[in-house]
Amino acid sequence: MDADLGLPVSVPSTALFTDHYELTMLQAALKAGTAGRRSVFEVFARRLPDGRRYGVVCGTGRVLDAVENFRFDEDVLRFLRSRGIVDDPTLEWLAGYRFGGDIWGYPEGEVYFPGSPVMRVEGTFGECVLLETVILSILNHDSAIAAAASRMASAAGDRPLIEMGARRTHELAAVAAARAAYIGGFASTSDLAAGFRYNIPTVGTSAHAFTLLHDSERDAFRAQVDSLGRGTTLLVDTYDVAEAVRTAVEVAGPELGAVRIDSGDLLLVAHRVRRQLDELGARNTKIIVTSDLDEYAIASLAAAPVDAYGVGTQLVTGSGHPTASMVYKLVARAESDDPGAPLVPVAKRSTGGKTSIGGRKWAARRLDESGVAEAEVVGTGPVPEALADRQLLVELVKGGEVVAREPLDVARERHRAARARLPLSATQLSRGEPVLPTEYVHGGSGN
Amino acid sequence: MDADLGLPVSVPSTALFTDHYELTMLQAALKAGTAGRRSVFEVFARRLPDGRRYGVVCGTGRVLDAVENFRFDEDVLRFLRSRGIVDDPTLEWLAGYRFGGDIWGYPEGEVYFPGSPVMRVEGTFGECVLLETVILSILNHDSAIAAAASRMASAAGDRPLIEMGARRTHELAAVAAARAAYIGGFASTSDLAAGFRYNIPTVGTSAHAFTLLHDSERDAFRAQVDSLGRGTTLLVDTYDVAEAVRTAVEVAGPELGAVRIDSGDLLLVAHRVRRQLDELGARNTKIIVTSDLDEYAIASLAAAPVDAYGVGTQLVTGSGHPTASMVYKLVARAESDDPGAPLVPVAKRSTGGKTSIGGRKWAARRLDESGVAEAEVVGTGPVPEALADRQLLVELVKGGEVVAREPLDVARERHRAARARLPLSATQLSRGEPVLPTEYVHGGSGN
Structure with missing residues (x-):
């Protein structure tokens, strides 16, 4: 021991x-x-x-x-x-x-x-x-997550789903959850251990902390674009969303990869942001939404101008059914x-x-x-x-x-x-x- | 890799x-x-x-x-x-x-x-x-389990709680869950990895498979008592509970440690089994109940002649709230x-x-x-x-x-x-x- x-x-x-x-x-x-x-x-x-x-x-x-x-x-x-x-x-x-x-x-x-x-x-x-316990542990956990992932993938249609729930579950359950989500139809994960262990594509955007670290939102966006390129995803809901979107396109140009919205009425905000991005000429800039999404919230955004969904808590907890x-x-x-x-x-x-x-x-x-x-x-x-x-x-x-x-x-x-x-x-x-x-x-x- | x-x-x-x-x-x-x-x-x-x-x-x-x-x-x-x-x-x-x-x-x-x-x-x-993700993974998972455990421990009063949920969650989340349950007030766990890693007392009873393996319930009980002693816990609900209790006391004598009931109306069955055990002179034989217990079910058994509770699914899934x-x-x-x-x-x-x-x-x-x-x-x-x-x-x-x-x-x-x-x-x-x-x-x- x-x-x-x-x-x-x-x-x-x-x-x-x-x-x-x-x-x-x-x-x-x-x-x-x-x-x-x-x-x-x-x-x-x-x-x-x-x-x-x-x-x-x-x-x-x-x-x-x-x-x-x-x-x-x-x-x-x-x-x-x-x-x-x-x-x-x-x-x-x-x-x-x-x-x-x-x-x-x-x-x-x-x-x-x-x-x-x-x-x-x-x-x-x-x-x-x-073998009873180990077999059941694995199948009960992983099948519960995959079932939730599958429903989310159905709801998302052709739009990619990003698994980002590691912080809401046990650190190793998170690795298995990313694997199960991938099998269920997710496209990628935020979890580096899952990338390492299972070769699942990993992706990331940015957190509010990054914006708050800097003296202004503009400084933060500039730092991110300088280092990660125009294809990066900027988080636009730390202060005022409309102002952030304007700043984002000013800093990155219309080649900006994507913006992420993590709070508020996603349906309403996505429409507004799409309109604003289009007006600013950033017609190819994608919109990624996150914020306690589940299969129902994803479905309710089907008609919204959303390009990808990031799902955390509800994925790793099996969307109400954490065990099979x-x-x-x-x-x-x-x-x-x-x-x-x-x-x-x-x-x-x-x-x-x-x-x-x-x-x-x-x-x-x-x-x-x-x-x-x-x-x-x-x-x-x-x-x-x-x-x-x-x-x-x-x-x-x-x-x-x-x-x-x-x-x-x-x-x-x-x-x-x-x-x-x-x-x-x-x-x-x-x-x-x-x-x-x-x-x-x-x-x-x-x- | x-x-x-x-x-x-x-x-x-x-x-x-x-x-x-x-x-x-x-x-x-x-x-x-x-x-x-x-x-x-x-x-x-x-x-x-x-x-x-x-x-x-x-x-x-x-x-x-x-x-x-x-x-x-x-x-x-x-x-x-x-x-x-x-x-x-x-x-x-x-x-x-x-x-x-x-x-x-x-x-x-x-x-x-x-x-x-x-x-x-x-x-x-x-x-x-x-450190964001690893800290949140650990605290969110473990705090969710401990909160459920604490409510169950309140409901159980002085009666010991046994954590037996490993099969219902990820195999390593199970180890952390046993640890969290212990902190929340559980007395022991069925999970050997938790015993190994955290020195938590481990306990076990018997499964229906053990009874079914043998040519009769009597054979199964005799095999268990022969090997594990009269202090063991016999599972009495594979066939007919009353018959199993009679057989159990015949095989082990009134020194039988405990019986486990894993199905049926636990309140009713516990009362019947207690009466039967007492009539058979097995006044010190304990009754352990299991079967999808949560804090409400535990509380509802407060007046029943139950000596210990085994809790699985609802503990490891945070009793409805798997993340904090x-x-x-x-x-x-x-x-x-x-x-x-x-x-x-x-x-x-x-x-x-x-x-x-x-x-x-x-x-x-x-x-x-x-x-x-x-x-x-x-x-x-x-x-x-x-x-x-x-x-x-x-x-x-x-x-x-x-x-x-x-x-x-x-x-x-x-x-x-x-x-x-x-x-x-x-x-x-x-x-x-x-x-x-x-x-x-x-x-x-x-x-």
Whole structure:
């Protein structure tokens, strides 16, 4: 335990992103001889956030990193031993841990619905149960952000969206949020760590502090243009917007790249600023708006002369739904301890909600004659022939080896395409039911 | 750029938790000769989340780590250069960067109100402007979680709260959330990384998967008790609760540590389970409830025979308010580039909200005759004598050196004490105004 670790927490491995009970369950199962039973865990959401029409699977690439890096090294084992969290045989088992099973899942960027088996983790109970927390952390966070980003991207149409929410969320959640926003359709981020880690384009404008630092707004604009060029974006709402716009064009000339408006009635101000810029001959100077935007505010500016949106708080907090509520449930396991024992479906059965459907599942999206999605079909047993080529689960990890790495742009394009195939009502911002019904086909024993 | 970095993102330094524009503003200010102007930045929240009575300052200790670790090493500089984010003179300046200024702030765990100057960062413009994003990320996230935790702790009274939300938030945000929850009054966490990093007690029970893995509930309970002892917590709602409780006591005996109920009408079920446990002679077996609890659900269980609460989603998402909306604003700066130039207050003045109050501020909490807080007093200039010993800002960093490290338990106890000195209405869960008014005293020039 290195108490001197600064931030970011330099955790030696993702194996610490684990809940205490996963290790104690492992210990008990090892002792009982059941830890080796072949098991199938499924990640799914019982429902979408209230009123949302579709979900967006996001974080898959990060899950693959996490699984690959999930090891109990000496530091972690020492910690577990010193705290007495598990016994010696369990520590020994953990020391040799390496996930050797299979993971299937909806590919990143794909949409999902209530009950969609977005990820399926198969292996021994012991090797699979340990991954619960880290897989859910990643998928729940990233999918929540991507879903908000996707709605914002729909609302923005062809206008680019800039992610600038780092200051409103945990510093590393911010990096994942920028990644999720990019997959959901954002064009760029303000977060340098996200640029560094994921190669997402980074952009920036200027803050009120920069203007306030200088003796006049003119001095500030001149300093910025001198250093960053005429293509820069000047922030025009520190004092009086009309005066600032006049000064900005005087200082930078009509080649001024853009102005940013960060307060006030954006609809009204954008119209006024556009008119003023045009009158000053700065017809190509763009207008970027920021200030607590969400998908509704973006939509309300559709007819305004706005060229780009900067979105912060509402993006990184999932626009009212900061987590995707996915769960990780055992849905099938070997009938007995025999190595070749067949799988049997299992499920919680108590009353009081939270029941789930047992069995190892496939999923497919049925399209109508015009190629528009009409149902999410989830089943156990054999896949009906008509749906065979519409299956959603792809192989991500095979025998412990990651087999499905892909560039971020592939997931981003996949999301665009998947959304485009949904019924038109999918992109309505109004609250409503999931845009596709989930149909269950019970076709077999869960094998 | 190491593309092989797994999770957690092993960012070489906290300097990457920075927005693009902070670096370009620095570049422009360096060129204009204004980057060296002495500046005072202030962190404050314009308002509390809607309906909340008080805020909780949290993350201070993490800010100190971040500032100390804020360096532009070769990897980061290479990234900035390759992307053309800033020019060579700026890169050179960054290579030698080390914060050398002063930071004052409300000590961690203290409560705050709209306009409270919770942190004040002083130094040159260049050295201070770079810290904006990382400081806000930490304070906004951690304070949001601590505020929710504090309300839950009030609602829970003497009953312990277990933080178990890691799976519902980003894997590293989860570690910070567990820390914030502990400061806000939680007793323990399920998150091993939080135990490892911050020495917070970790606890665990069992999941439905463990019961489903076994051929019967009895087998599962026996496996758990055999390995973890009679003091363990058995999960009793996989099938039928009454049957599970009977089986649990048969297997573990009346010394059974606890049972956990994770679904259904918790009030009703807790009463039934308590009666049943008592009838079975398991009078000391505790009842732990979980299942989407928030402060309201906790309060509604006050009269139920519940011994501990496990809280997940609502804790890590700030119970409806996942960010504290703090901002980082330049409030004063040197009048000119002369080394000894006096500070002048500065503030954004445009219409459209978002205005702030300029000047380098002090803050004090005025108490009434009975020692109960009656106002948050914020001012510039000299501190009135009557408030001199009630000042809230303490020195955290002096000339670049961290001078205020403290154990987590100190912040936890400070929060308990600060909350206890608020008017009684502070702990009402109903929506309302901030429990203290913020009064401004304009006493001077901002020096």
